[in-house]
Amino acid sequence: MIRKFTFFLLLMFSAIFFAQIYKPLDTSDYAQRKEFARNYMANNELLIKDLKSKYSGKAGSELPKIYKELGKDFDDKVKNKDFTFNSVFDAKVKSLIERLRKNNPQIPQNLKILIAKNNTPNAFCFADGTFVINMGLFSWLNNDDQLASVISHELGHKITEHTLKAFLSMINQNQTDKLVVQNIKSNKVNRNQRAFDVLRDRIYQKGAKNRKQEMEADSLGYVVFKNSNFKKNEFINALKRLEDFDTISPRQLNVETYKKFFNLPKQEFNDKWLAKEDFSLYNYNNFNNKLNKDSLKSHPEVTLRINNLKKIFPELKNEVADEKASESYAILEKIARMETLPNFYHSEDYGLGIYTSLQFLQDGEEEKYYKNWLGKCFGKIYEARKNYNLNRYLDRVDPKNQSESYQQFLNFMWNLNLDEIKNIADYYQYKES
Template sequence: MKFRLLHFVVFFVFMHTFAQYKPIDTADYAQRKEFLNQLKTKNETLIKSLKSRYTGKTGRELEKFYREFYKDFEKEIKDKDYSFNSNFKIKLEKILLNLKKKNPQIPDNLNILVAKNNTPNAFCLGDGTFVVNMGLFNVLDNEAQVASVLSHELAHYLLDHTLKSLVNEINEDKDSRSIMENLKKVSVNKSKKAFDIVKDNLYKKRGIKRKREVEADSLGYVLFRNSDYENTEFYNTLSNLSKYDTISPQELKIETYKKLYNLPNQPFKDSWMTREDSGNYNYDHYKVKLNKDSLSTHPELAQRMEFITKQFAELKNKKEAKKGDEEFAKLKNTARMEVLPNLWHSEQYGRGIYAAMQFLQDKEEENYYHEWLGKLFDKIYTARKNYNLNRYLDRIEPKEQSESYQQFLSFMWNLNLAEIKNIADYYNKKGAS
């Protein structure tokens, strides 16, 4: 199977009638309100517990962190960054119950949130909240593999890794800024969500991160092995995630641009494909980096796979991953369908266009993606008109982006306002026909 991966979207082979698809309903006010009430109570309980365990600067900083984090988290929930009415949540809660049956050390007061995020990842907090991205379902094969991810995150929680990392951060801090302020300062993308900031930077010290991940794999596998799932699917999960980290994405072909943007009232211009001169930049030196769109969320996966097979001999006997049942196949299909709605929700309009072009290059359902191109180019037009396009369309960063994505960005920035409007109008009309 040929994997074609982007840092914001993962493609997998599964056909469906896109025109019939309706994005996941976000009319979940009651559930969001109830969760926020529960979250506030849990946060206050956690803060009270931490203040009794830690005194002085450590206690004050932990309290400040969790109050700031709750404030940011509350905004994300109100902004509908998480799906409360979805089959993903139902499935995840069912998996959690299966794990708890054979693992009494797993507590009852846990919450699972499903994030409208295409990156295949999951994350746990010190208060017993687990966040699972929809994109995780794109790269995993079956329910057991999702259970292995939850087991790993449960291990982080049971081992108190989040709190330990926070305390380390406080003890090593040399100034008076809060932890959240420090984490936001080192974040390149200032608009990042609170979860992403913490996830990306809390374990930023490589040695600590490796130790934490190995510990979570060891305990996580024990939790997983105690359940009714096939043992080898734990290894298969790491293998699938490593492919997301390392396999180059499919390129957008020049022919795709010409096919999509050679319009009746606006012929394709070769000048649109002009790339800016990067001067003395050494592309050969960064060739491997440039040919990877995926962000390495777990860069030591190869070492983790080696470690887990050494520690648990039964995992040396590899087995091919089992195909998911019909219920899981529907979830994978929904995750695919939600790729563009998720990018739209997070206002990543440029990336949405790039993803739509990838789908169209693969000859997916054209009406659906033509309609999306119209909507997305409308947003790009408005942003260009209002002089705030930087907010919705990335600038070229050779060290961080694949050559294919750089070519796409060059194309987008080369279009003038009238040309963007013509493309938007054309595809809005075509998508509606």
């Protein structure tokens, strides 16, 4: 009965949602934030006390320091309104976790759910049972089963206490490193190369351990997932979706889009704004990496993870197309998509906010809504340019690591002078609001 009522409310919300300009999720949740922060810090203190009783020596002194610092950092994020409380997403996540828990008694009972105002499709679980789901998961994944698969993976990390094990390994490694450094200092022969060799080996070893943990979490997570009668292949489909994610959307932004939205009544479009920096004389191939990038990745390539799962679980070998989203998930997916700009604005990613607004406008989506966010982000860019700290909010052009479309956007933004930025900000904040 409760599920039916919740679904009814979602449908009612959907009808209202599509009938008017979308309003971002309410963040006037001071009482909930204060209560959560108080409980979180109290639980973290209990955790620290427990660690002191369980571990002696270096681990017994260092672990409490690490968890105290983590607790303070997380408390700052709560106070900074990085999470939404009692949002429309909570019921969906709780229902999926309850479904996972039904045939998996090893899942902790004390999980507390938080939805992060973050567009990256990710999730993580803290030692005290606080489970954080990024809003980006809802807009990037395709259905309930894929969302449940990511939650299952993170539960795999939680059940095996991977974070705690990583901290213990780090503490032990620090002790070993001190002895190695002393040895390097005692012998001056080829000291720099020997120091770099030690650093490289430590980094590679750390990467290898992290990759092993990811694959362990995949395997355990999949067992939890299939025990709960979710569609098995959606675990693989979710990994494929995550592999395709890029913080900076690869979608092409057409030149005509710039001319359409920046040819203003009192400021005509200037073709010089689209001029590009010339990097043709710089040969990137002359640069040789001293470290192997593949060895530094903490998350193994998704292809390797998928192949590993198929090797362990033969039922995953046959590929199946993504399931269609349920009506309740489709509504949440739309809301998460509309929260993309408020999330960028909250995290002060104003350049990405402008780029994404233009892409939505190019596609003809919610024009008045995205024009408003275009103006807000340009307003912040104007303040940054005026205060000589634009680098903080807008990337520099990097031909080696950016798509041509994003490079074109960055060139456009850096070519605008202060008055031109202000004119655009004023137009979209006031004339188009």
